[in-house]
Amino acid sequence: MHRLVLLRHGQSVWNREDLFTGWTDVDLTDQGVAETRHAAGLLRQSGVDFDVAFTSVLKRAIKTLDIVLEDMDRLWLPVHKHWRLNERHYGALQGLNKTETAARHGADQVFVWRRSWDVPPPPIEPDDPRSAVSDRRYAGLDRANLPRGESLKDTTERVIPFWREGIVPALRLGARVLVAAHGNSLRGLVKHLDNVPDQDIPLFEIPTSRPLVYELDSGLVPMRRYFLTDDGGQEEITWPERSGSAAA
Numbered sequence: 417m418h419r420l421v422l423l424r425h426g427q428s429v430w431n432r433e434d435l436f437t438g439w440t441d442v443d444l445t446d447q448g449v450a451e452t453r454h455a456a457g458l459l460r461q462s463g464v465d466f467d468v469a470f471t472s473v474l475k476r477a478i479k480t481l482d483i484v485l486e487d488m489d490r491l492w493l494p495v496h497k498h499w500r501l502n503e504r505h506y507g508a509l510q511g512l513n514k515t516e517t518a519a520r521h522g523a524d525q526v527f528v529w530r531r532s533w534d535v536p537p538p539p540i541e542p543d544d545p546r547s548a549v550s551d552r553r554y555a556g557l558d559r560a561n562l563p564r565g566e567s568l569k570d571t572t573e574r575v576i577p578f579w580r581e582g583i584v585p586a587l588r589l590g591a592r593v594l595v596a597a598h599g600n601s602l603r604g605l606v607k608h609l610d611n612v613p614d615q616d617i618p619l620f621e622i623p624t625s626r627p628l629v630y631e632l633d634s635g636l637v638p639m640r641r642y643f644l645t646d647d648g649g650q651e652e653i654t655w656p657e658r659s660g661s662a663a664a
């Protein structure tokens with residue numbers, strides 16, 4: 417059996433302030449740190465251990481991972497950071513207040529931007545100071561391919577190559593893997609792992625700092641998946657019956 421744990425970062429400053437965040441590199445709040453320490457305790461308590469970890473290039477996920485590794489006395493583990501695990505790029509919405517945007521554009525439109533499968537947000541202009549174009553951490557990327565605003569489908573499509581080329585090889589070697597990332601990049605992974613229909617995955621909520629444990633068979637097909645709950649229990653996730661399941 418292969419084990420994989422997916423962990424959304426703890427509450428960020430912009431989660432607390434109800435702002436569209438995306439690729440904006442905001443920090444954790446004190447509550448985000450505390451809930452991440454709690455998650456580390458749950459992982460320790462449940463006997464889960466890791467051999468390698470993956471995260472994005474955004475500090476809310478990196479710090480979440482560091483807190484977990486520190487609390488588990490595993491700061492020495494190899495950690496791989498990759499932009500493909502970043503949050504969905506929220507385009508021109510980044511930095512706007514979600515409630516105010518709903519008041520301006522309508523709740524239905526904001527729901528489509530936030531929870532549709534393939535509708536991207538309005539794009540950010542390359543000369544916008546919020547754009548990733550001048551951010552040194554993306555200097556190695558072809559500027560033309562830098563996201564200017566992604567749908568969940570776009571995010572999923574750029575996460576999967578990293579799953580295949582970065583994470584799957586580690587799992588196949590027998591490593592126990594921790595992925596600390598973001599609500600929408602993790603939705604993309606869950607969709608791929610469990611072959612979740614397009615219309616269902618946007619509504620799958622992954623709470624901040626709530627470990628999501630996958631038990632995979634030798635073909636990396638999920639056998640079980642569950643959240644670790646606050647009382648140290650397991651909350652099974654079941655999807656409606658469908659034919660076929662996505663393997664690696």
Ligand SMILES: O=C(O)[C@@H](CO)OP(=O)(O)O
Pocket residue numbers: 431435436437438439503504506530599600
């Ligand atoms: O703002 C964001 O980047 C994300 C995650 O916080 O928000 P949403 O839940 O709308 O996808």
